[in-house]
Amino acid sequence: DSGVTQTPKHLITATGQRVTLRCSPRSGDLSVYWYQQSLDQGLQFLIHYYNGEERAKGNILERFSAQQFPDLHSELNLSSLELGDSALYFCASSRTEAETQYFGPGTRLLVL
Amino acid sequence: AQKVTQAQTEISVVEKEDVTLDCVYETRDTTYYLFWYKQPPSGELVFLIRRNSFDEQNEISGRYSWNFQKSTSSFNFTITASQVVDSAVYFCALFLAYSGAGSYQLTFGKGTKLSVIP
Secondary structure, three states: OOOOEEEOOEEEEOOOOOEEEEEEOOOOOOEEEEEEEEOOOEEEEEEEEEOOEEEEEOOOOOOEEEEEOOOOOEEEEEOOOOHHHOEEEEEEEEOOOOOOOEEOOOEEEEEO | OOEEEOOOOEEEEEOOOOEEEOOEEEOOOOOEEEEEEEEOOOOOOEEEEEEEOOOOOOEEEOOEEEEEEHHHOEEEEEEOOOOHHHOEEEEEEEEEOOOOOOOOOEEEOOOEEEEEEO
């Protein structure tokens, strides 16, 4: 158990819908990262927050957004969902920006 | 831009055999970190090791060992006397720790699926 929690574990929804994925980092960790794992793209970095501030964006679609709250938990919002958004979404956290990232169990999203 | 290549897509070994998973990386930066993560069938990503670019010493942890060679930009992972529980997908990743494009994010290889047959 890495100490990073993600909810929900599974999510099934329909095209066009909007979902919110939630992540609670390890106690004391200030950095939160979101990654997407799909069969065709592999593991890809989406976005990074540090102590509430957005620090870097990767291959994140405009339909996706995220934020980190004052209590350091983070949410990833996915809207206007398409079939291709079906994937495993991981959250990771680290104590500072340069330290090892520990991953949560992931949220498996299926868009029908 | 940085890149990580894991040329072996799938490997099958018989239990107790040794197996080496290859990882080759590309970066123009001199300061970076290399990682290995394990993804068992249950799906979570488990951290195994982190090395920084200035430390080329090989590392051993039980049945696991890692060989880092900057001259060939490789960071290979060997499992000695493999066990069924080692069956998983293994990912090599590169991390740049500076304030610039591509920094503070893991760049992953495509992964190597290891199957250990009893």
